[in-house]
Amino acid sequence: MKDIELYKRKVEQEFVQWYFSQNKIGLSEEQIDHVKSIGVSILQTRDGGMQGGRFVQAVVANDLS
Numbered sequence: 001m002k003d004i005e006l007y008k009r010k011v012e013q014e015f016v017q018w019y020f021s022q023n024k025i026g027l028s029e030e031q032i033d034h035v036k037s038i039g040v041s042i043l044q045t046r047d048g049g050m051q052g053g054r055f056v057q058a059v060v061a062n063d064l065s
Helices: 005-018 029-046 054-060
Strands: none
Touching: 005 029, 029 054
16 A cells, blocks of 8 residues: 555544544544644555655554553
8 A cells, every 4th residue: 555545545444433422521623633644644654655754654563662
């Protein structure tokens, strides 16, 4: 899944499913866009595409210590 549009669709699908299952979380459009952007970066980094920043690399490496 290296096409950016595929990543965006996957993140959108997963985010909507998660977000609407939560009753107490209110995010602004700016926050939602940021979360989605991080999600796309995580997928790209995981799949060997563009490398994300330190946080994204830590998430991919499962090293958030």
